[in-house]
């Protein structure tokens with residue numbers, strides 16, 4: 254029984270399930286089970302794909318985003334890579350049964366994972382000309398012969414040059430799918446898993462041209478239909494894959510999170526300065542990343558990182574080198590700051606509706622160095638701006654380049670598996686359910702440490 258997983262990074266359920274023109278996805282929906290898929294907190298590419306493949310929440314993996322604290326100093330964050338994920342993934346369990354996997358672009362996938370089979374690095378690969386990005390290394394040569402230098406991402410996708418960006422995304426995806434079709438046909442595999450990152454870049458680059466609710470949407474703009482066009486192009490690629498597979502192959506089309514408009518950015522460190530919780534030696538005259546500023550740590554209680562969500566860190570006495578918040582007050586301070594963050598308003602003075610999470614409340618385990626609070630400003634309709642020097646709290650521009658979209662908590666899945674008797678829409682599926690479901694369908698025992706459950710188990714019991 255072969256399993257083919259086609260990952261569409263950031264695929265939005267409302268588009269996938271709403272567009273009747275996506276003929277091949279319709280075909281899969283008719284033959285299988287589909288629905289919203291609740292992502293992890295935070296719903297971010299790293300760690301979400303590996304949460305899916307290991308059925309472990311971010312706290313249990315000790316990976317809270319692309320960048321994580323590696324110690325309790327003020328040195329800043331380190332980047333996650335494939336070695337950051339130590340929990341076994343679905344392909345590791347399948348390898349115990351002698352099954353062979355092909356893993357392409359599953360983040361974090363650099364350095365390339367050593368799997369029983371082959372793997373190709375993800376968008377975190379620095380340079381596919383200079384570095385080895387495949388396992389085994391000699392696969393690189395064959396890929397290069399097929400498509401030239403293999404692209405892993407559109408570097409600089411946060412740009413105003415939209416004509417260039419459109420070309421680059423299609424070039425990236427054409428080459429990646431060409432490699433995928435070739436690997437599907439030429440390699441021996443029991444488990445195949447590809448992640449298309451082009452869709453995520455398309456959303457971040459073009460969501461304001463597409464979503465009528467977006468503040469910067471203009472009717473009749475030249476890119477209005479580009480996002481739907483890209484979905485239809487993906488649908489054709491998926492159709493080709495379906496045609497090439499045997500009829501009883503298990504097929505899963507799945508996303509790590511959804512997409513939604515971005516209303517703006519909240520300058521979280523500006524707010525902490527305003528509240529007297531973050532103290533700088535000198536306030537900058539131009540917007541400047543916090544790590545380039547002189548923080549007066551002996552007077553600072555809290556600082557934060559920017560990005561799609563905010564990671565808020567406490568300067569705790571006995572933990573950080575110049576900590577000021579007494580350990581005995583940790584929980585009461587955490588509660589108080591949570592309430593203050595939840596009470597924030599938007600640029601019109603309306604409640605922002607931010608979601609503020611304590612790691613120990615949302616994760617089964619808290620490994621590594623977690624943020625002390627995780628904040629989804631406006632339920633992620635606002636992103637977190639970490640730089641300082643804006644002179645205000647609400648911004649329309651993003652400090653790391655133009656970005657029209659943020660992630661949303663619900664991605665999507667469509668599963669076609671002849672063994673699974675479920676049909677039609679399924680409610681209540683979670684990202685952590687994917688690995689146990691696929692192992693169950695493969696006839697493998699579900700490891701007891703996995704945090705999700707097989708979606709198909711109930712339907713099989715009734716058979």
Ligand SMILES: [Zn+2]
Nearest residue numbers: 262263298509
């Ligand atoms: Zn993603």
